Amino acid sequence: MAEDIQQVKCLIIGSGPAGYTAAVYAARANMSPVLYTGPEPGGQLMITTDVENYPGYPEGIMGPQMMEDFRKQAERFGTDVRYELISKVDFTGPVHKAWTESGQEIHANSIIISTGASAKxxxxxxxxxxxxxxxxxxxxxxxxxxxxxxxxxxxxxxxxxxxxxxxxxxxxxxxxxxxxxxxxxxxxxxxxxxxxxxxxxxxxxxxxxxxxxxxxxxxxxxxxxxxxxxxxxxxxxxxAIGHKPNTDIFKDWLDMDDTGYIVTQGKTTRTNIKGVFASGDAQDNVYRQAVTAAGTGCMAALDAERYLTEEGVI
Structure with missing residues (x-):
């Protein structure tokens, strides 16, 4: 049986550089983010050994260690990191709904999607x-x-x-x-x-x-x-036979390109649904780097903060 409905200001779906960076910015802006890691906590970097092209690591760093650092930083500012999967969403009303695999219903004032993409x-x-x-x-x-x-x-x-x-x-x-x-x-x-x-x-x-x-x-x-x-x-x-964005649960709600990447508006992370933002490899089919994913995670948190301020939530 489903637990009581949980109300959150900012729900982040997916981890990795985009999700954790969004969490750092959202937590520092008093948005009390709740982050669901998804099936692969830390994303693609968890199966990467040496990362040598991310600024700030002159000696390079192992992918899993880097994601551990990202997670700790997000938690330090108060992000609630949960090791579970969001399996369903409903964006029909002004309050966005999401459900975990175990049946927990969440009502969120804003949602940041950072579900990434998987190499084929x-x-x-x-x-x-x-x-x-x-x-x-x-x-x-x-x-x-x-x-x-x-x-x-x-x-x-x-x-x-x-x-x-x-x-x-x-x-x-x-x-x-x-x-x-x-x-x-x-x-x-x-x-x-x-x-x-x-x-x-x-x-x-x-x-x-x-x-x-x-x-x-x-x-x-x-x-x-x-x-x-x-x-x-x-x-x-x-x-190099392509990537598949992990966006299937959003396909009935969000505008996507032919291959399933979420379409964002202009130079923002806004989607076609008010209060829903997309970052990282779920919306980037061009660069697909850890550093660019982190950049769009930052953008998504700033866009969400502006939105929540306009709505009077924070």
């Missing part, structure tokens, strides 16, 4: 086993570790093309594994890839197995036309 993977056992040991879904995050080494990237869209170009500045050779006989990337990105000497495109090519025990040592691929297999010796293996 190939689904290989070796891919899972070697994640952070040479397998990554973010070349911008992890490409630096493979400076001077040959790398492979899977995908044929704009993201794969961008990441291949990024890797080409670090690797002597980038093997681009494309399932079809053409790239899906925009014309300009295709031209850039084709004109980059150290990017080799393997057409009609699919990954059978990532090789290596403790770290990536190569990749076994198959040509889906000739059925011929071959091994490419690489140290870094990057998957």
């Amino acid at each position: 993977w190939l689904g290989l056992e070796s891919e899972k086993r070697l994640t952070n040991k040479g397998v990554s879904a973010c070349a911008v995050c992890d490409g630096f570790f493979f400076r001077g080494m040959e790398t492979a990237i899977v995908g044929g869209g704009d993201t794969a093309a961008e990441e291949a170009l990024y890797l080409s500045k670090l690797s002597p050779k980038v093997h681009m594994l494309v399932r079809r006989d053409e790239l899906r990337a925009s014309k300009i990105m295709q031209e850039r890839v084709m004109n980059t000497e150290n990017i080799e495109i393997h057409w009609n090519t699919e990954t059978e197995e990532i090789l290596g025990e403790e770290e990536v040592e190569g990749v076994r691929v198959i040509n889906n036309q000739t059925k011929e297999t071959s091994v490419i010796p690489v140290k870094g293996f990057f998957v």
